Amino acid sequence: MRTGVRLSIEQHLPIAGQPPPERADAARNRARILAAMRELLIERTPCAISIDDVAAAAGVGKGTIYRRFGDRGRLMQALLDEREKAFQAAVLSGAPPLGPGAGPCERLIAFLCALVDQLEDVGDLIAEVETGQQWLVSPPQRFRRLHVRVLLSDARPDLDAEAIAEALLAPLNAESYHHQRRHAGHSPERIKGALQALTTALLT
Amino acid sequence: MRTGVRLSIEQHLPIAGQPPPERADAARNRARILAAMRELLIERTPCAISIDDVAAAAGVGKGTIYRRFGDRGRLMQALLDEREKAFQAAVLSGAPPLGPGAGPCERLIAFLCALVDQLEDVGDLIAEVETGQQWLVSPPQRFRRLHVRVLLSDARPDLDAEAIAEALLAPLNAESYHHQRRHAGHSPERIKGALQALTTALLT
DNA sequence: ACAATAACCGGACCTAAGTCCGGTTAAACC
């Protein structure tokens, strides 16, 4: 008995947590779309780039973009994927105080400040990512919540770390942050200072 | 010399802070629109009501709605106007601990809890109000920021009250709050607890 | 190499927010 049939069955069965790889043309189009997006970002702000613009620049149809990325938010998110990987690595295994080695309070402050820096670098892109409810349950955001929650309960096991983590991260939503920077006119350092004051008051 | 000319000039000069009253038909249409909106809200959730729906129900053109209210957010905001007036009155001259008479820390906690209660009551309407950047500089939101800022600097003049006020109010954005309730599954009491923990840690 | 088929492609289409402008009407003045 040949193994062909069994292989065929295996390929038709969905493997939990491992969606089958993209077809060659699909992967090519994904790369084209991301490349076109990066080109457009050189000369325009993200909010001035429509999906139709990206489709035209990439030489694909609009439907292709939505099939590959789901919605506008996840397309923007894909552009930040590299940066996010590096960020998570720095947090999980980088140098203190962001990485392990420092105390929880110190690490938490460093983490929140790093998020501010990130918003300064690519805040307008992150703002586009957050359009739609998808962002709040996305892997990057889940990572942020988990990390804050762990540091909090590490320093103060008596607190409701999960609920407080939400409160500490909320000011770093793109919309809230943009308001603090633009409308209120606060500097990044000032925003960091407020978060640091909250954190130290809570954990010391 | 008759006074007619002078009166005419006065009416054509824009009076600072006091826009001229609406024409009779304009006021009538404003009332019609709000009434139609309230009717629709009885049987549908706010996000399921389009501007065209409101226009049709009110028997006016879509342009009329936009001329009277500016955008969707401010239309929703107008529906909450009564409630907002009552809320501000309770804060400024009501009974403690929300009103004056209690200590700043106690008042601040009561204020944040009152905002949670408000989100429970009319959160989905508030969510619609906050679509667009208009909300963050709207009178209600300015009131919230100012009140928190005053209480903070009253209790701890050494802190950066303005920046910390932003951080304390951010979790009570409709979007953030909705996430905490729905996705994270936190109860209103739990959210209040987190805000109380932050406040007491900061002010005591 | 070839047939069968599942995945993919692209652009027409839908929806809803917000803008614009020609026609209309209320209000002020005589």
Added chain:
DNA sequence: GGTTTAACCGGACTTAGGTCCGGTTATTGT
């Protein structure tokens, strides 16, 4: 009451995100 005019009205139009489906193509098994 008549005239002037500024404000108002309504619906056609624009824009942009997201969906759908008939035609096409890569992949797999023979």
